[in-house]
Amino acid sequence: MADESAAAVDEGNVKCPPCEEGLPGWMATFSDLVTLLLTFFVLLLSFAKTETAKYEAALGSIRNAFGGNVLQQGEVIQKGKSPDNFPTMMESQTPIRPFPIEFLTMEGILDKHEINRGSDESLKNMRYDLKEFNLNENVTVYEQAEGIAVRLKDxxxxxxxxVEIDSNKIAVSSYQRMINLLKKRNWKVFVIGHAARGEVSRDGKSDALELSSARATAVTKSLIRRGVAPERISTVFYGDTRLTDLPGSSQMEVDRENRKVVFLIRKRDLEDNGHKVDAQ
Structure with missing residues (x-):
């Protein structure tokens, strides 16, 4: 018994060997792993095209899928909300429209699907095409919700x-350059016919709407004869419902300005089906 007690006392007095200074070895490996992961995600973020509106919409879609509403951030003007019934600034109560949940799937990411813009709707590439065909100084470029629109100034x-063309007011060179662009690049063109206010045909049988239709049709046929594929052309006519006003000009000059066909060229045709969503 005495021997056993002595052994127990000796074991209690045994000291651990001194620990090495610094963190344990496994911490170095763990730190390297975390650093590499952080670098990987930073690279992903640098390659991504960050758009606040899409981020908020995607967030709204996730929150909608798992329950809960997402509201737009920021203040808006609302009438009748102050004691004296004057407009005042209040927090927006408009829900964010949920982004299609299919966008967040792997298939959507691989297809580079965007809700309102085709993958070829690159402003940089479009500017390159316009410059290559010497049209960059003859157009006005607009960014719209449904994509980029390019209006020919001429x-x-x-x-x-x-439907007889006024030969004194036609820019043949820019018209031909636009045709070359449509023949050699994947662009679409909208041929838009107009008429002056109250304009009728010389024989009195056609009103302004029919005249604008005939003018747009004649120009469309001209494009097709010159080699533009029919599926790249959309023909539109407005009659005298969308007039161009010229302040300080005479009525004769205003009427002359509105007897025209204008061109809108873009990468996407608005008749494309786009992304199908649930109607409910």
Missing amino acids: KIYFKRGS
Whole structure:
């Protein structure tokens, strides 16, 4: 018994060997792993095109899927909310429209699907095409919700009451350059016909709407004869419902300005089905 007690006392007095200074070895490996992961995600973020609106919409879609509403951030003007019934700034109560949940799937990411813009709707590439065909100084470029629209500054004008072209007011060179672009690049064109206010045909049988239709149709046929594929052309006519006003000009000059066909060229046709969503 005495021997056992002595052994127990000796074991209690045994000291651990001194520990090495610094963190344990496994911490170095763990730190390297975390650093590499952080670098990987930073690279992903640098390659991504960050758009606040899409981020908020995607967040709204996730929150909608798992329950809960997401509201737009920021203040808006609302009438009748103050004691004196004057407009005042209040927090927006408009829900964010949920982004299609399919976008967050792997298939959506691989297809580079965007809700309102085709993958070829690159402003940089479009500018390159316009410059290559010497059209960059003859167009006005607009960014819209549905994509990028390019309006040709030069128009085709017509004589009053007919589809006969006013030869004194036509820019043949820019018209031909646009045709070359449509033939060699994947662009679409909208041929848009107009008429002057109250304009009728010379024989009195056609009103402004029919005249604008005939003018747009004539220009469309001209494009097809010159080699533009019909599926790249959309023909539109407005009659005298969308007039161009010229402040300080005479009525004759205003009427002359509105007897025209204008061109809108873009990468996407608005008749494309786009992304199908649930109607409910």
